[in-house]
Amino acid sequence: MNAPPNTGIIETDAVVVGAGPVGLFQVFQLGLLDIRAHVIDTLPFAGGQCVELYPDKPIYDIPAVAVCTGRELTQRLLQQIAPFRAAFHYQQEVTTVARQDDGRFLVATSVGTQFLTKTLFIAAGVGAFKPRSVQVAGLDKFAPHQLLYAVNDSTNVTGKHLVIVGGDETALSHVLRYCNSPEAEGSNRPASVTLLHRRDVYQACEATVARIRTLSETHSLHCVTGQITGYQEDHDQLTYLTVHGADAQTQSIPVDILVVSLGLSPKLGPVAQWGLDMERRQLHVDTATFTTSEPGIFAIGDINTYPGKKKLIVCGFHEATLAAYGAAAIIFPDRREAIQYTTTSPRLHKLLGVQMQDVD
Amino acid sequence: MNAPPNTGIIETDAVVVGAGPVGLFQVFQLGLLDIRAHVIDTLPFAGGQCVELYPDKPIYDIPAVAVCTGRELTQRLLQQIAPFRAAFHYQQEVTTVARQDDGRFLVATSVGTQFLTKTLFIAAGVGAFKPRSVQVAGLDKFAPHQLLYAVNDSTNVTGKHLVIVGGDETALSHVLRYCNSPEAEGSNRPASVTLLHRRDVYQACEATVARIRTLSETHSLHCVTGQITGYQEDHDQLTYLTVHGADAQTQSIPVDILVVSLGLSPKLGPVAQWGLDMERRQLHVDTATFTTSEPGIFAIGDINTYPGKKKLIVCGFHEATLAAYGAAAIIFPDRREAIQYTTTSPRLHKLLGVQMQDVD
Numbered sequence: 142m143n144a145p146p147n148t149g150i151i152e153t154d155a156v157v158v159g160a161g162p163v164g165l166f167q168v169f170q171l172g173l174l175d176i177r178a179h180v181i182d183t184l185p186f187a188g189g190q191c192v193e194l195y196p197d198k199p200i201y202d203i204p205a206v207a208v209c210t211g212r213e214l215t216q217r218l219l220q221q222i223a224p225f226r227a228a229f230h231y232q233q234e235v236t237t238v239a240r241q242d243d244g245r246f247l248v249a250t251s252v253g254t255q256f257l258t259k260t261l262f263i264a265a266g267v268g269a270f271k272p273r274s275v276q277v278a279g280l281d282k283f284a285p286h287q288l289l290y291a292v293n294d295s296t297n298v299t300g301k302h303l304v305i306v307g308g309d310e311t312a313l314s315h316v317l318r319y320c321n322s323p324e325a326e327g328s329n330r331p332a333s334v335t336l337l338h339r340r341d342v343y344q345a346c347e348a349t350v351a352r353i354r355t356l357s358e359t360h361s362l363h364c365v366t367g368q369i370t371g372y373q374e375d376h377d378q379l380t381y382l383t384v385h386g387a388d389a390q391t392q393s394i395p396v397d398i399l400v401v402s403l404g405l406s407p408k409l410g411p412v413a414q415w416g417l418d419m420e421r422r423q424l425h426v427d428t429a430t431f432t433t434s435e436p437g438i439f440a441i442g443d444i445n446t447y448p449g450k451k452k453l454i455v456c457g458f459h460e461a462t463l464a465a466y467g468a469a470a471i472i473f474p475d476r477r478e479a480i481q482y483t484t485t486s487p488r489l490h491k492l493l494g495v496q497m498q499d500v501d
Numbered sequence: 502m503n504a505p506p507n508t509g510i511i512e513t514d515a516v517v518v519g520a521g522p523v524g525l526f527q528v529f530q531l532g533l534l535d536i537r538a539h540v541i542d543t544l545p546f547a548g549g550q551c552v553e554l555y556p557d558k559p560i561y562d563i564p565a566v567a568v569c570t571g572r573e574l575t576q577r578l579l580q581q582i583a584p585f586r587a588a589f590h591y592q593q594e595v596t597t598v599a600r601q602d603d604g605r606f607l608v609a610t611s612v613g614t615q616f617l618t619k620t621l622f623i624a625a626g627v628g629a630f631k632p633r634s635v636q637v638a639g640l641d642k643f644a645p646h647q648l649l650y651a652v653n654d655s656t657n658v659t660g661k662h663l664v665i666v667g668g669d670e671t672a673l674s675h676v677l678r679y680c681n682s683p684e685a686e687g688s689n690r691p692a693s694v695t696l697l698h699r700r701d702v703y704q705a706c707e708a709t710v711a712r713i714r715t716l717s718e719t720h721s722l723h724c725v726t727g728q729i730t731g732y733q734e735d736h737d738q739l740t741y742l743t744v745h746g747a748d749a750q751t752q753s754i755p756v757d758i759l760v761v762s763l764g765l766s767p768k769l770g771p772v773a774q775w776g777l778d779m780e781r782r783q784l785h786v787d788t789a790t791f792t793t794s795e796p797g798i799f800a801i802g803d804i805n806t807y808p809g810k811k812k813l814i815v816c817g818f819h820e821a822t823l824a825a826y827g828a829a830a831i832i833f834p835d836r837r838e839a840i841q842y843t844t845t846s847p848r849l850h851k852l853l854g855v856q857m858q859d860v861d
Contacts, residue, residue, distance in 0.1 A: 204578070
């Protein structure tokens with residue numbers, strides 16, 4: 142094998158794309174086969190969908206774990222894979238996958254990290270999560286100063302007309318942050334707050350909805366039912382939203398800051414352009430090794446499809462297991478050995494860093 | 502559907518053969534699909550191989566469970582499946598599986614329990630475990646009075662010549678029970694104790710082996726290296742064993758009680774006679790639903806085979822999951838619905854007996 146060109150490229154046996162539960166278990170199964178992995182994720186932390194979408198909701202169908210939250214599941218898996226010292230590369234998206242002459246893949250990410258890897262595991266779930274946007278042509282150009290997908294302490298709304306679009310707990314929490322709350326009485330107080338939702342029903346807990354109703358009744362908050370259909374601008378500044386109401390009337394709403402809080406939408410991203418055999422945004426795999434149409438590239442978890450496929454974490458764990466053996470056949474073409482068990486194998490005990498209990 | 506004949510036959514949607522981890526998780530996945538199961542096992546308890554062969558040894562490759570013993574894994578699974586109230590039928594072996602005219606299977610066990618079931622799940626691992634026997638023609642006829650596979654408090658050895666065959670921890674513990682221990686000084690004291698093993702190395706912990714060596718040196722125990730090749734009898738009583746030694750010499754050893762402690766051997770049992778498509782004692786299955794060559798009969802866990810098969814518990818969990826969906830298509834042919842998730846589905850929460858946490 143040639144020495145790597147002196148360009149900071151990371152040479153490795155395995156790259157796992159996606160740090161959700163299935164990607165993490167992929168690291169574990171590779172580790173048991175003495176293969177160290179690099180893991181890439183668009184999020185700034187491990188856990189994927191489970192942590193991004195429902196961190197504190199209980200999951201009941203992980204075998205032998207009667208109940209755990211997405212966050213707990215992630216913590217448990219991180220603990221389990223700790224002996225295998227995977228390297229995590231967060232907040233970056235894979236942008237390029239290119240087969241090299243020596244059979245390896247050059248994998249590059251959106252922040253410029255580059256890998257030369259013998260095997261690649263796509264555990265990207267339904268894709269990277271992006272905030273859902275408002276489907277009005279041209280509105281995007283007001284991001285990020287007037288159009289925001291989230292607010293934080295540094296968002297200055299003083300004296301501004303604030304419009305928040307959405308109806309879930311997150312959207313309503315943005316409203317409560319600026320409307321009639323102790324901090325809203327302070328220096329960062331908007332001129333007006335409007336909550337715009339396509340219908341008069343909110344997907345949030347009763348207490349939150351009750352607070353919103355009260356604010357609306359006391360005229361501290363404008364609640365508008367309808368959808369944005371257009372906008373007006375003045376000297377490149379967004380000034381008014383055109384809203385088509387549920388009552389079929391159209392109105393103009395003054396706006397200086399528009400916060401779009403319509404939840405997250407999965408985006409498959411560049412995987413779709415890698416030339417792999419796909420069906421309805423899913424990668425076809427062979428169930429013996431969960432390899433895609435490209436030898437050396439495996440797909441596991443919600444992103445793959447095969448006869449009988451169910452999008453369940455327990456199935457992803459199995460897929461990761463067989464994919465690890467598929468990869469070992471590529472990485473160690475001469476290694477032929479019987480399956481070893483963590484209960485009895487001294488070699489696996491060594492890899493796991495555990496002491497054997499008796500001689501047997 | 503006709504009423505069942507009045508013969509005590511249990512009518513059910515699902516029968517699971519084998520109460521090991523994979524059989525238990527089969528109950529769980531069936532439960533989530535609102536299918537209640539009956540479970541049959543030859544052992545008197547749940548856990549199968551995990552509990553029978555290594556109850557207290559750590560297992561490290563159950564996803565999200567960094568370490569647990571076979572016993573703990575079983576307890577965790579029993580807790581998880583509790584809401585589904587499966588009926589367990591222990592200490593019986595399936596002896597008959599016969600397809601009926603209405604498409605269901607008549608399943609009968611060695612103790613006469615009978616089921617009429619729409620689906621059958623074979624989760625029998627490597628088969629039922631039987632104690633390994635000594636391969637000497639005719640010796641079997643001395644069971645159970647002179648030939649035993651285990652000893653307990655009611656085994657009377659007073660004044661008898663005791664021969665224990667084997668070399669593992671269990672065999673050695675039988676020796677220590679009767680040889681030079683405080684209780685051996687009491688009323689139940691044999692005339693002699695011989696430990697017969699095919700070689701001079703024991704598979705037991707160092708402390709146990711050291712105790713055996715001391716007993717041998719002090720002539721409290723006869724240690725013989727060799728194999729039984731024949732026997733002598735007198736008035737239908739076993740009197741002497743013919744032993745061919747490692748030194749190529751043959752000797753006769755007096756015996757009144759022969760304890761054979763050669764471990765357990767898996768026995769596939771009648772499954773082999775059910776006419777299912779097999780290869781090397783494994784059942785061929787379709788990986789979409791883990792159905793065997795006989796529609797309605799599924800095989801999961803160590804007993805099945807398919808391209809890429811690895812005999813790992815994590816794989817069995819996946820197989821049980823897809824098999825449950827395969828069975829649901831037979832049991833509820835008109836039910837067509839999207840997969841539901843335990844995190845979000847009120848219906849699954851009801852089946853699991855858990856409270857929803859918020860409105861959402």
